[in-house]
Amino acid sequence: xxxxxxxxxxxxxxxxxxxxxxxxxxxxxxxxxxxxxxxxxxxxxxxxxxxxxxxxxxxxxxxxxxxxxxxxxxxxxxxxxxxxxxxxxxxxxxxxxxxxxxxxxxxxxxxxxxxxxxxxxxxxxxxxxxxxxxxxxxxxxxxxxxxxxxxxxxxxxxxxxxxxxxxxxxxxxxxxxxxxxxxxxxxxxxxxxxxxxxxxxxxxxxxxxxxxxxxxxxxxxxxxxxxxxxxxxxxxxxxxxxxxxxxxxxxxxxxxxxxxxxxxxxxxxxxxxxxxxxxxxxxxxxxxxxxxxxxxxxxxxxxxxxxxxxxxxxxxxxxxxxxxxxxxxxxxxxxxxxxxxxxxxxxxxxxxxxxxxxxxxxxxxxxxxxxxxxxxxxxxxxxxxxxxxxxxxxxxxxxxxxxxxxxxxxxxxxxxxxxxxx
Ligand SMILES: [Zn+2]
Numbered sequence: 376x377x378x379x380x381x382x383x384x385x386x387x388x389x390x391x392x393x394x395x396x397x398x399x400x401x402x403x404x405x406x407x408x409x410x411x412x413x414x415x416x417x418x419x420x421x422x423x424x425x426x427x428x429x430x431x432x433x434x435x436x437x438x439x440x441x442x443x444x445x446x447x448x449x450x451x452x453x454x455x456x457x458x459x460x461x462x463x464x465x466x467x468x469x470x471x472x473x474x475x476x477x478x479x480x481x482x483x484x485x486x487x488x489x490x491x492x493x494x495x496x497x498x499x500x501x502x503x504x505x506x507x508x509x510x511x512x513x514x515x516x517x518x519x520x521x522x523x524x525x526x527x528x529x530x531x532x533x534x535x536x537x538x539x540x541x542x543x544x545x546x547x548x549x550x551x552x553x554x555x556x557x558x559x560x561x562x563x564x565x566x567x568x569x570x571x572x573x574x575x576x577x578x579x580x581x582x583x584x585x586x587x588x589x590x591x592x593x594x595x596x597x598x599x600x601x602x603x604x605x606x607x608x609x610x611x612x613x614x615x616x617x618x619x620x621x622x623x624x625x626x627x628x629x630x631x632x633x634x635x636x637x638x639x640x641x642x643x644x645x646x647x648x649x650x651x652x653x654x655x656x657x658x659x660x661x662x663x664x665x666x667x668x669x670x671x672x673x674x675x676x677x678x679x680x681x682x683x684x685x686x687x688x689x690x691x692x693x694x695x696x697x698x699x700x701x702x703x704x705x706x707x708x709x710x711x712x713x714x715x716x717x718x719x720x721x722x723x724x725x726x727x728x729x730x731x732x733x734x735x736x737x738x739x740x741x742x743x744x745x746x747x748x749x750x751x752x753x754x755x756x757x758x759x760x761x762x763x764x765x766x767x768x769x770x771x772x773x774x775x776x777x778x779x780x781x782x783x784x785x786x787x788x789x790x791x792x793x794x795x796x797x
Pocket of ligand 1: 423424425426427428441442443444445446
């Protein structure tokens, strides 16, 4: 494709001035991006495919240094004779006032008994103008295969219309020394990619004031959330972010903080007040509001369907009252039987899972596991089988206490059995 504007023309011209990789850049690709292989046999002997040294290493570790050539080896436990790797090595540099992301395909071929072969070829360049516009120079690719990166190495680096495929190339192995254009330096950017590709991050910083502001304010985790979670509207949080910054408050868990602000808004709290916006213990305040809103919602639902709720409550009491008062503890974790439909519905809302409807299950006993009153998991026991059917934490997940909770309930099953007989 021929250049269509001055910027593309400039990128194509500048491309010819880019130097080959320095020895240090090349060494990095061959030792850090590629992982030279050490082949381990069943008796724990490692054969270094780089220098042919044989040494003993029967640890479980997947990496070790060759005592002869000092190469860091990736250990493969295999009888295989040939090893191949193809990786991408990324170099970030500046040229003629443009930001460049250079992408090299790095190849490794090693065979037992011969010297390994390393090679690299530049396959793609992303050129970014100070205004955030970008274009792509790349080699041609083989069409019609299932791979988007079957490069034709004999083709030249040419201007290509932006396509989906170029964005799919893995750009996670980035050479640690970068050269940046002044416009990018002025955004306050130093390092890190916030879950973005270098191209997307740089373009965002050069074109989006919000991204640049978050970076300048040192709110790294908010920047990460802003760039990665497009379901949230940053404008909803912006006034509170400014309050936080003014009060020297750094948001370390942006997802939880934004969820917390949403709950403050729902509770009618002042989103401009540092008292609410900058909690000393975010985790605790988040949980406190979550429980509060769950209680309000449960009671609202109950009030709206009071006659039917009262019927359910009576039925539940009749079916499960025998088990009320049952509490198991190992001194740390407490597990207790939930004693009303309201408690079960509340548990489901607070834990974001569907236990709320389980009060009508005849064969099930529902218990709540807590530490210091904080909910961990909800336990369902089958009364006919006297077994834990499931134990689930927030959003149906498992906590680190899962096995202990299940064991605690199983150990105390005789107490449940006794209540059935009563
Ligand atoms: Zn070696």
